[in-house]
Amino acid sequence: MKTKQYNFEELKKEFIRLGGRALIANIMLAEVNPACHPLEAENKIIFANGLFIGTPFPCPGRLSIGGKSPLTGGIKESNVGGLAATRMSQLGLRAIIIEDTPKEEEWYLLVISKSKVEFVKAAELKGKGNYETVAKLRDKWGPKIATLSIGPAGEQLLAAASVAASDLDGRPARHAGRGGLGTILGSKKVKALVLLRPTEPELEPLRDPEELKKVTRELNSILIPKKRGMTIYGTAGMVSVANEIGGLPTKNYRFGSFDQMEKISGEALYKIITSRKGKPTEACSPGCVIRCSNMYVDKNGEYLTSGFEYETIALNGSNLLIGDLDILAQIDRTCDDIGVDTIEMGNAIAVAMEAGLLKWGDGQAVVSLLREIGQGTLRGKLIASGATNVGKVLGVARVPAVRGQGLPAYDPRAFKAMGVTFATSPMGADHTSGPAIAGRTGWDPQKDYGAISESKGKIELARELQVMVSLCDAFGFCFFVGPDRWILEYVLKAINAKFDWNFTFNDLIAYGKNILRIENEFNKKAGVSEINRLPDFFYKETLPPHNNRWDISEEQLKDFQAFFST
């Protein structure tokens, strides 16, 4: 971005087997000084698609985005649906790396086609929300583009800024939310990447296309019926489940269930959407067979938001004592437009409510405050800098964050293996890096991983899930397909149908472990510790209504890491 030069480069030989998160980890460690300031020229932002893109494998269209996080200070990968991974594959690109920062105060678009990258000045888009930005880009470059853009939060370099990916209808409603990756894109002065659809799309080579189709067919025949609940209710189906388990964050993690739960449940959401003729079910990216996304319309049937998910609903709903899906949909829409992570915002606003900056349950005040981010007020900047900074500036100790990043909507006292992942993942507190919801098990069919809120088996479960998810993130398929043993068997078959690697199950595990090892190596050099204590109050307070305790010791957490040195 300093020189406005670009190169199309062949993937280095040692990176040839790496996709998505694995490629990002390796490039970051090889090319970026881990000690650099996340907003400085030395940091890079990397967009990498997974190894299953362009195959029939289910849900292969996740795009990994990564860099050194302004929130955690460590490496961060966040992956997102939408159309970008597919377009990149059609353009013949495994990854896009943006380096350095311009000296001038000018915003740019990167318009990427098969043969060139144009650096287009974008002064007219400065300060615009993602919705207006993407609409203008589609006006200019047509409806077939895929976009990756930032809103005013990223422009202002606020640490919770997200990268918006356009979905199948061209709406910037899919977000790589966690870790502040939009902030890095903002520091490079890139308002958006525009990926053109080539007239002759590249095709990904497949070793045995017939075998791959067969494997996929078999997998889908089991997967699709299994995921029926998610297809109908989306991730919001988790609201009532988490409430039942007693781990639904409520009033800044004071309670594990919410007395207005029924107003914000997946069932309530489904009812509203269907009665108003929205779409209860939508695919976020090409090839998705689970279709957990949705389109939410207002009382007049006008589009309000899409990709309206559990995390957003829980952290801005029960956690702020807001029991109103219309308000929550506005919060989601506003966050998507401004370009901030809904998880970080729910936590940051809870902390601001602790300090009395706004009132518990006051949804309109939340929407106004989020809009202030776009206006660049100090209140807005503070909120968009994340929960930890809000706590520091407002003098609040009750901050539900680990290593500078707000917690996702699983109280670790009830979702115990999630808690282990929050404390140990190189990504910091990130549910997607070890999604231990109820019923999840590791890869060993003989092992007893214990009940959801028991400490028993949770070190093993968390590390096995982290390894399995890192595989999902490298091969680029949605982890909703499953970080599960039986899925991995299909992944293995698919790998051996796509490549001539002759992979074994052990090779697969080693591949996943290695991703985590490299990420931890980066973090170590960045001065970020491998084990992070959860906030004090999780140790001190039991969680009503089931009175769950956080009872994983420091020794157990150390034991977690030991596994990766073998």
Add this chain to the structure above:
Amino acid sequence: MKTKQYNFEELKKEFIRLGGRALIANIMLAEVNPACHPLEAENKIIFANGLFIGTPFPCPGRLSIGGKSPLTGGIKESNVGGLAATRMSQLGLRAIIIEDTPKEEEWYLLVISKSKVEFVKAAELKGKGNYETVAKLRDKWGPKIATLSIGPAGEQLLAAASVAASDLDGRPARHAGRGGLGTILGSKKVKALVLLRPTEPELEPLRDPEELKKVTRELNSILIPKKRGMTIYGTAGMVSVANEIGGLPTKNYRFGSFDQMEKISGEALYKIITSRKGKPTEACSPGCVIRCSNMYVDKNGEYLTSGFEYETIALNGSNLLIGDLDILAQIDRTCDDIGVDTIEMGNAIAVAMEAGLLKWGDGQAVVSLLREIGQGTLRGKLIASGATNVGKVLGVARVPAVRGQGLPAYDPRAFKAMGVTFATSPMGADHTSGPAIAGRTGWDPQKDYGAISESKGKIELARELQVMVSLCDAFGFCFFVGPDRWILEYVLKAINAKFDWNFTFNDLIAYGKNILRIENEFNKKAGVSEINRLPDFFYKETLPPHNNRWDISEEQLKDFQAFFST
């Protein structure tokens, strides 16, 4: 503070030889969970006087204050002059430890006499500045009290809050500024400690009073003439020296010299003070023979501030491009009154100036902004939360801070051993923990420690100074007496005259090393790394006018720590 109980306890046997910073380090490691949140009940604030208090040794009246820092997340000791250490000694107290937090929203005074501690409600002092607070306390408890108090910044739990100690004239102008210790006191809901003067003061036992007098007489006969420059100009004499060396922080560390330097030098300060009939020279605590403090009056001869020092002048003067001592004295007075660290404020405001929140050189805007802290505005809260948070909230990468704490007024590219200390001290970026000004050497008369801006010898110099300063801080004498080899010889004689320890020079070094070792152990358990990289721009930019570079490698810094494991 939860139960409003107090105990007078005998010092534990294993702590009997520990004073000041050494006692704090040991108590913190033994009693406080290093992973606790600094604002939570588990953290403690400890006031400990040094082992030379009550002896004739020069400048023995420094009071160490410590706890887990809200700024650095590690252990912090900050020591301060004033009357408190003396009163504590007269009350027979080596240390005061405040534990836990009250549940109720009520402010307290702790009124401490020989036989009891009164918990006095202090609703009427809420929101008051230190000056008004201490005046009211003196009205009520008489002019002989010593006070330790916080201003509105500490009450609001803002991370850069200081603890004010009343000086010999009863002014709250001496501050334990660094690390946010006032924030901890605020979290305990203690507005002030009031130390009454006992009618029958305790005397510290001395093994050989005559020998101690003799040692002191001899030391003073060399020390007082040697420190004449400091007696006349105070620490402000450093302005012209740092400017000459090219390490005077100017415009947020862009330059090492300031074109308006002559308006803010020690010479200029002396001239203004003497012409207006202020006091160019004052002792900050009983027994001080260097008398580097001062009293600054306005054009009408009215008291404005005292203890007006180099760090305040440089970081709020040259560093903000303000060349006006009257404005700087107002800044100092305002910081003292609000109860915030002048070093952290100079850095935080520089970062805010980078973001355009106020204009470079606009002194009146700085004073107004500091006053906003007292008013509790969001701008005020942001600034008082320190430079690192300002950078995060305003999206500024050029933040002159290490591990969350702003740098003191020595550019590490010019003052190279200072830089090593900023990167390695358990206290974080703190000049007093390794004050490597020009001409300073370590304890080995054979060793060549190199010129001030050379990298040669700086690892050795920094670690030897850190060890020697930790001794000053444990024995409670001002480090202006000197972390020097020849001073240590007198310290050794004084120790052996006061105690029956039969200490050798090696015992002394081992004592100092051990303090740092224990502090590092606490930090390790708190998840704070031992080696901290300086901010990026010190690596990338050379420093005009002498074009000094930061050229100490990570390997050299690792070598620094190796010393402490032997």
